[in-house]
Amino acid sequence: xxxxxxxxVAIMLRLSRSRKTPTRRASRxxxxxxxxxxxxxxxxxxxxxxxxxxxxxxxSAALDEFSTRGFEAARLDDVARRAGVAKGTIxxxxxxxxxxxxxxxxxxxxxxxxTIEALGEAELPLPALADRIVELFVREVYETRRKDVIRLxxxxxxxxxxxxxxxxxxxxxxIISAVRSLLRRAAARGEVPEGLAEFPQIIAAxxxxxxxxxxxxxxxxxxxxxKMMKTHVELLFAPRRxx
Amino acid sequence: xxxxxxxxVAIMLRLSRSRKTPTRRASRxxxxxxxxxxxxxxxxxxxxxxxxxxxxxxxSAALDEFSTRGFEAARLDDVARRAGVAKGTIxxxxxxxxxxxxxxxxxxxxxxxxTIEALGEAELPLPALADRIVELFVREVYETRRKDVIRLxxxxxxxxxxxxxxxxxxxxxxIISAVRSLLRRAAARGEVPEGLAEFPQIIAAxxxxxxxxxxxxxxxxxxxxxKMMKTHVELLFAPRRxx
DNA sequence: CTAGATAATGACTGACCGGTCAGTCATAGT
DNA sequence: ACTATGACTGACCGGTCAGTCATTATCTAG
Numbered sequence: 001x002x003x004x005x006x007x008x009v010a011i012m013l014r015l016s017r018s019r020k021t022p023t024r025r026a027s028r029x030x031x032x033x034x035x036x037x038x039x040x041x042x043x044x045x046x047x048x049x050x051x052x053x054x055x056x057x058x059x060s061a062a063l064d065e066f067s068t069r070g071f072e073a074a075r076l077d078d079v080a081r082r083a084g085v086a087k088g089t090i091x092x093x094x095x096x097x098x099x100x101x102x103x104x105x106x107x108x109x110x111x112x113x114x115t116i117e118a119l120g121e122a123e124l125p126l127p128a129l130a131d132r133i134v135e136l137f138v139r140e141v142y143e144t145r146r147k148d149v150i151r152l153x154x155x156x157x158x159x160x161x162x163x164x165x166x167x168x169x170x171x172x173x174x175i176i177s178a179v180r181s182l183l184r185r186a187a188a189r190g191e192v193p194e195g196l197a198e199f200p201q202i203i204a205a206x207x208x209x210x211x212x213x214x215x216x217x218x219x220x221x222x223x224x225x226x227k228m229m230k231t232h233v234e235l236l237f238a239p240r241r242x243x
Numbered sequence: 244x245x246x247x248x249x250x251x252v253a254i255m256l257r258l259s260r261s262r263k264t265p266t267r268r269a270s271r272x273x274x275x276x277x278x279x280x281x282x283x284x285x286x287x288x289x290x291x292x293x294x295x296x297x298x299x300x301x302x303s304a305a306l307d308e309f310s311t312r313g314f315e316a317a318r319l320d321d322v323a324r325r326a327g328v329a330k331g332t333i334x335x336x337x338x339x340x341x342x343x344x345x346x347x348x349x350x351x352x353x354x355x356x357x358t359i360e361a362l363g364e365a366e367l368p369l370p371a372l373a374d375r376i377v378e379l380f381v382r383e384v385y386e387t388r389r390k391d392v393i394r395l396x397x398x399x400x401x402x403x404x405x406x407x408x409x410x411x412x413x414x415x416x417x418i419i420s421a422v423r424s425l426l427r428r429a430a431a432r433g434e435v436p437e438g439l440a441e442f443p444q445i446i447a448a449x450x451x452x453x454x455x456x457x458x459x460x461x462x463x464x465x466x467x468x469x470k471m472m473k474t475h476v477e478l479l480f481a482p483r484r485x486x
Numbered sequence: 487c488t489a490g491a492t493a494a495t496g497a498c499t500g501a502c503c504g505g506t507c508a509g510t511c512a513t514a515g516t
Numbered sequence: 517a518c519t520a521t522g523a524c525t526g527a528c529c530g531g532t533c534a535g536t537c538a539t540t541a542t543c544t545a546g
Contacts, residue, residue: 047493047543070402072315076534086495088536097534155398157459159313164459172460193481195474201456201466202475205448208455213444215401220411223444231438232445238436240483290513290523297523319504329525331506340504493542502532510525516518 057083067148071156108149113174120178126191130233137207176200206232300326310391314399351392356417363421369434373476380450381469419443449475
């Protein structure tokens with residue numbers, strides 16, 4: 001999703017948020033759609049720009065619908081309404097429902113790789129590293145819609161083996177090997193225990209738990225993600241007595 | 244799911260596994276169903292026993308179907324076929340699809356609470372405790388169909404707030420408070436750091452990651468759960484230098 | 487201004503599936 | 517042996533929704 005259009009999309013979402021009963025009042029719907037489109041796309045915008053914005057609007061709407069209803073239960077009609085677009089339009093931008101889903105995950109998660117690889121390059125002293133890891137997760141994932149995308153990947157990934165493979169090859173594998181080499185270098189300096197480098201997943205584990213928790217149990221018992229992750233990495237990185 | 248019927252169910256699953264195209268050949272289907280039933284329930288079995296076994300067979304079949312297709316996409320027709328039963332029969336045992344799902348989770352996860360609370364009571368020395376935690380997870384969850392149920396809860400829980408609440412109140416909350424008081428006592432003795440008791444989720448985090456991983460990425464990169472969990476708890480419980 | 491090109495629409499279709507219920511038949515009771 | 521019972525069946529119904537395509541709107545080049 002291009003940054004440029006985030007605000008635009010936000011406006012659209014507000015406009016089309018109110019739930020409607022599924023009556024077939026075409027005229028009322030038409031007005032709503034026109035209002036949404038007017039807000040989203042100034043008449044002056046060139047075709048190229050409009051096209052990109054529509055794509056983004058559809059992706060953004062799809063994320064909302066998939067997140068709240070799940071992939072199967074989400075209706076493309078609702079995605080279209082939310083995006084201020086007719087259902088047929090979705091098929092001008094995406095081959096089918098499934099490839100819409102794939103594009104969504106591709107677009108949101110791929111950029112993470114660079115960010116984390118950059119973190120691996122910088123040779124930071126341990127306590128600073130701990131902070132950076134926590135802040136990066138909280139700011140770039142947890143406080144972002146990426147949280148929802150990851151939740152989606154966790155929930156639905158199993159039924160899309162192709163997508164799982166793409167995600168593993170293009171995202172996970174790279175992140176893991178970046179973190180692993182980072183940990184190995186720190187271990188060589190005696191800063192972190194050897195075992196940790198074998199399972200970089202351990203570093204991320206509380207982050208994933210927080211994502212799952214926020215979707216299921218937040219309303220019963222809120223969870224301070226930043227504090228949990230801080231506690232965790234500090235325990236892992238803490239200097240220990242020689243055995 | 245009663246233990247007694249596990250083998251029976253396994254046999255049934257084998258018998259009804261072969262996929263059929265959805266032709267309407269009633270007679271062929273009928274024979275298959277009868278064969279399955281004959282294998283599952285000896286004619287001599289009393290009505291009560293048969294009833295319990297059918298319930299279990301349906302739950303077992305539902306777990307398979309829900310696990311592989313997801314709740315929405317799973318067809319009750321397939322659950323029935325897998326259980327060697329007609330679709331209507333399901334409705335004699337469960338009110339609807341959703342309550343079948345709820346019963347499944349209820350039945351499989353509730354027993355865990357007692358086991359873990361017992362672990363909390365026993366005052367074990369630290370290294371033994373670490374081992375017990377790991378073994379308990381691996382043997383009672385990871386190598387069990389409970390793994391699939393938890394995966395299901397993670398994937399679908401969001402769309403069943405009632406179920407999420409039940410699970411939180413009856414399972415999670417109890418487990419968390421048991422583990423927390425265990426950790427607090429250990430912290431008081433200076434055996435584990437204070438911060439850990441505030442976030443018992445941290446202990447379980449790698450286990451959850453392993454469950455997710457096994458569903459999505461096992462085929463690309465297998466993960467040694469036991470070793471990862473062992474590494475993790477030992478890092479957390481390791482004696483550390485005074486700061 | 488207009489014609490031709492391109493984009494967007496939304497009514498429609500056909501497949502699909504949860505849930506129902508009238509009818510069947512194995513079993514229990516006498 | 518002969519019912520009475522209720523467990524079980526599966527064809528069917530109604531609603532839903534992904535995907536299509538004939539029609540309409542919008543844009544742009546000349």
